[in-house]
Amino acid sequence: MPVTADGLPETATHGDPGPPPGLVVVGRYDELPGYAVQRPRGADSWLLTWTVGGWGTLRQGRTETGAGAGDLVVLAPGTPHRYGVQQGADHWRFWWAHCGARPSWTAWLGPHGRGDGMYVVTPGPGGDGPHARIEAAFHRMLADARWTGTGTPPVTAPPASAPADDRVAVAVAHGTTARELALCALEEVVLLTAGAALGARTGAGVDPRVRRAQELIAADPGAPHTVRSLAAEVSLSPSRFAHLFTRQLGRSPMRELREARLNHAARLLESTDLSVERVAAASGFASPFHFNRVFRARYGTPPGAYRAAGPMVEA
Numbered sequence: 001m002p003v004t005a006d007g008l009p010e011t012a013t014h015g016d017p018g019p020p021p022g023l024v025v026v027g028r029y030d031e032l033p034g035y036a037v038q039r040p041r042g043a044d045s046w047l048l049t050w051t052v053g054g055w056g057t058l059r060q061g062r063t064e065t066g067a068g069a070g071d072l073v074v075l076a077p078g079t080p081h082r083y084g085v086q087q088g089a090d091h092w093r094f095w096w097a098h099c100g101a102r103p104s105w106t107a108w109l110g111p112h113g114r115g116d117g118m119y120v121v122t123p124g125p126g127g128d129g130p131h132a133r134i135e136a137a138f139h140r141m142l143a144d145a146r147w148t149g150t151g152t153p154p155v156t157a158p159p160a161s162a163p164a165d166d167r168v169a170v171a172v173a174h175g176t177t178a179r180e181l182a183l184c185a186l187e188e189v190v191l192l193t194a195g196a197a198l199g200a201r202t203g204a205g206v207d208p209r210v211r212r213a214q215e216l217i218a219a220d221p222g223a224p225h226t227v228r229s230l231a232a233e234v235s236l237s238p239s240r241f242a243h244l245f246t247r248q249l250g251r252s253p254m255r256e257l258r259e260a261r262l263n264h265a266a267r268l269l270e271s272t273d274l275s276v277e278r279v280a281a282a283s284g285f286a287s288p289f290h291f292n293r294v295f296r297a298r299y300g301t302p303p304g305a306y307r308a309a310g311p312m313v314e315a
């Protein structure tokens with residue numbers, strides 16, 4: 001029997017395996033106490049939930065977790081599971097998706113495995129991180145799943161605010177185009193949540209202002225960063241910023257910048273056919289002569305020889 005949005009039960013009936021793995025089904029619920037779904041044989045497809053507000057509880061096999069705002073919980077198929085509004089919570093607002101997982105997701109979700117085919121990706125402490133972009137990806141997934149593949153593609157920007165009674169929204173992506181677009185949006189969710197969690201772990205113990213300066217440097221190493229400009233971005237005086245950065249990381253901001261520029265240049269040499277002069281400029285080095293000198297000091301060989309010895313991909 002084909003699955004339609006109207007036919008999806010609020011609470012699974014006994015033996016209901018959920019949507020088949022070939023379908024992509026996405027929805028947003030805002031459920032009240034008493035809501036629960038139980039599948040004694042598990043689902044035939046993967047289930048991903050991302051919590052917007054309130055609290056939920058999910059159990060897969062013998063593994064259980066709570067889910068609060070920003071938590072991505074992924075349940076693999078074939079294992080008994082149950083989920084619902086957490087006891088004592090007044091509601092659980094969450095996005096969910098049933099689908100077949102892409103093989104590439106395994107590497108991103110693997111470090112967050114809890115056992116029994118459950119993966120829990122939690123946001124880092126402090127700040128919303130990529131929250132807005134993740135929610136926008138789900139809105140896009142919902143819109144793309146409803147597209148027939150003909151006519152004008154849907155507008156995917158999320159509404160400024162949802163109506164007070166907008167508790168349920170569900171779409172089933174039947175066509176190939178709709179399925180692939182929806183899976184692309186869901187892959188963005190997986191990458192954003194897992195990437196943000198990794199960044200939070202690697203930056204543990206580092207002052208948020210220092211971490212922010214690192215992010216600015218890594219995002220665009222070729223930009224004309226200075227101690228003064230970076231300090232202004234994190235609302236510190238240049239002297240205080242330089243002292244804090246060096247004390248926490250063991251290297252000065254300008255040393256961090258130089259390393260980032262050299263790493264960026266090495267990647268460009270490996271993966272593009274840009275001239276050495278253009279690589280230098282794109283990496284923030286005003287003088288090709290200076291670039292050649294510091295690159296050789298860092299990698300033991302001049303840029304041209306480094307490129308000749310490594311892989312080459314046409315730009």
